[in-house]
Amino acid sequence: MLELKNLNVKINEKSIINNLNLKINDGEIHVLMGPNGAGKSTISQAIFNNPLYQISGQIIFNDERIDNLEPNEIANKGLFLLNQNPIEIEGITNAELLRTILSDREEKTIDIFKFNKKMESICKNLDIDRKFIHREINLGMSGGEKKKNELLHLWMLEPKFIILDEIDSGLDVDALKTVTSSINEYYKQYKPSILIITHQVKLLDYIKPDYVHVLQNGSIVANGDKSLAKKIEKEGFYQFKSANIVSEDNASE
Amino acid sequence: MQVNNIIIDNDLTSLNSNEYNIIYQNKTTIINIMGKVYINDFSNNLNQQNLTINLKENSSLIYNKYSNQNLEDYQLTINSSDNTEFKLNFSVIAKKPLNININNLIKGNNNASTIRLRIIGEQDVNAIVSAQVLKNTKNNTILEDLKGLNVYAKKIAIHPELLIASEDVVANHLMTISNIDNNELFSLMSKGLSKTQAINLLQKGFIYAIQPDIIKNK
Ligand SMILES: Nc1ncnc2c1ncn2[C@@H]1O[C@H](COP(=O)(O)OP(=O)(O)OP(=O)(O)O)[C@@H](O)[C@H]1O
Ligand SMILES: [Mg+2]
Numbered sequence: 001m002l003e004l005k006n007l008n009v010k011i012n013e014k015s016i017i018n019n020l021n022l023k024i025n026d027g028e029i030h031v032l033m034g035p036n037g038a039g040k041s042t043i044s045q046a047i048f049n050n051p052l053y054q055i056s057g058q059i060i061f062n063d064e065r066i067d068n069l070e071p072n073e074i075a076n077k078g079l080f081l082l083n084q085n086p087i088e089i090e091g092i093t094n095a096e097l098l099r100t101i102l103s104d105r106e107e108k109t110i111d112i113f114k115f116n117k118k119m120e121s122i123c124k125n126l127d128i129d130r131k132f133i134h135r136e137i138n139l140g141m142s143g144g145e146k147k148k149n150e151l152l153h154l155w156m157l158e159p160k161f162i163i164l165d166e167i168d169s170g171l172d173v174d175a176l177k178t179v180t181s182s183i184n185e186y187y188k189q190y191k192p193s194i195l196i197i198t199h200q201v202k203l204l205d206y207i208k209p210d211y212v213h214v215l216q217n218g219s220i221v222a223n224g225d226k227s228l229a230k231k232i233e234k235e236g237f238y239q240f241k242s243a244n245i246v247s248e249d250n251a252s253e
Numbered sequence: 254m255q256v257n258n259i260i261i262d263n264d265l266t267s268l269n270s271n272e273y274n275i276i277y278q279n280k281t282t283i284i285n286i287m288g289k290v291y292i293n294d295f296s297n298n299l300n301q302q303n304l305t306i307n308l309k310e311n312s313s314l315i316y317n318k319y320s321n322q323n324l325e326d327y328q329l330t331i332n333s334s335d336n337t338e339f340k341l342n343f344s345v346i347a348k349k350p351l352n353i354n355i356n357n358l359i360k361g362n363n364n365a366s367t368i369r370l371r372i373i374g375e376q377d378v379n380a381i382v383s384a385q386v387l388k389n390t391k392n393n394t395i396l397e398d399l400k401g402l403n404v405y406a407k408k409i410a411i412h413p414e415l416l417i418a419s420e421d422v423v424a425n426h427l428m429t430i431s432n433i434d435n436n437e438l439f440s441l442m443s444k445g446l447s448k449t450q451a452i453n454l455l456q457k458g459f460i461y462a463i464q465p466d467i468i469k470n471k
Contacts, residue, residue: 050443051435070448075442096454104447104450
């Protein structure tokens with residue numbers, strides 16, 4: 001279970017997230033929506049304690065505070081972040097990265113044969129060439145390929161809590177099907193918790209969420225289920241503007 | 254045209270064939286390139302290297318060099334005649350204070366040269382990379398792509414110099430000295446690598462990015 005308690009996040013003294021509370025139980029799928037610049041990606045970075053962001057409040061994972069851990073310690077607790085814009089890293093291959101992490105985690109050299117077999121079958125399921133195994137991390141890949149490449153990491157690392165920041169952006173129709181069915185398959189096998197950040201309600205036709213939250217100006221202004229997403233699709237985020245003002249008034253009283 | 258793979262390693266003292274001719278005396282080497290040649294050089298126990306490469310007409314050379322140990326002084330002169338192609342991929346982790354002096358001398362026409370340099374300085378490094386194109390030469394291109402990665406708070410200085418006396422030249426240089434990229438570091442750490450491991454991998458990536466597998470796997 002992941003819990004954000006009174007989370008505040010600043011970047012260069014500018015307040016981005018204000019007193020945010022969110023609880024995601026084991027095996028639940030939550031969706032976070034909200035207009036551009038609302039602070040959705042900032043939350044995902046804050047959960048991973050990106051040093052660029054100043055964080056206060058509490059982030060609790062399985063009854064343990066993780067807000068003062070290093071990003072790698074957080075990852076090794078079983079959290080995984082699929083970035084909105086996956087970073088390209090020259091000179092380091094997927095295989096090298098994953099081998100290093102896994103052998104470190106298991107405190108022994110990994111079985112290369114099994115490792116390669118698993119990588120190959122994941123590539124097949126993701127409909128990417130097995131050459132991706134030895135490609136440099138996201139380097140020169142198309143937008144959609146990068147998302148798939150990150151999913152390759154996800155499958156190899158087997159996380160328990162997954163943040164998907166706009167996994168659907170830049171995917172063509174076929175890729176969207178491949179990617180979502182890969183996520184659904186992972187969910188079926190491992191029952192992780194998932195936090196999905198998206199703008200497209202269409203994604204929720206493929207992945208069924210338990211809860212939908214709306215973030216605006218760094219605060220959650222509405223909670224609901226898939227029907228809330230449908231409502232946003234029809235009416236936009238504007239409807240929540242007044243709700244936001246009301247909650248701010250309440251806070252100042 | 255026949256392709257020759259020459260590997261200069263620590264034990265090599267001299268090597269001859271019909272296509273190329275290497276003289277490697279003590280610490281000075283002259284290589285005459287005829288035909289299409291690759292050199293993979295991971296000679297690591299030399300502290301001084303002084304190399305002259307003569308590219309004969311219509312020849313090409315890809316020279317990959319990697320060093321991570323004792324090198325303190327590296328002098329390379331390239332003499333290009335006509336219709337040649339030269340590529341240098343030079344990666345070095347300086348464990349000792351290091352001087353690099355590369356002099357690319359273009360004497361004729363239709364020559365293309367690319368010099369790529371990747372330096373990590375565990376000690377101070379001073380590199381001069383100069384290209385000289387003589388008067389009345391035609392259709393030569395030069396690319397210098399020179400990068401230093403600053404991890405150990407040592408001084409890395411890279412000086413590209415272009416001395417061009419001809420009007421018919423395309424010369425570009427690109428020079429950066431940077432620190433470890435914070436976004437890359439965070440990205441690797443958020444997958445589970447410790448800071449030390451991530452920095453190690455980033456250094457390796459930086460240094461090997463320009464090298465072929467034969468050198469990477471060494
Ligand atoms: N590194 C940064 N430096 C300065 N400002 C930043 C930085 N990162 C985010 N911000 C600002 O924080 C606010 C929230 O950004 P964030 O990326 O979290 O939005 P988002 O909800 O993910 O938007 P989008 O839907 O466009 O991805 C924006 O105003 C953005 O400009
Ligand atoms: Mg975002």
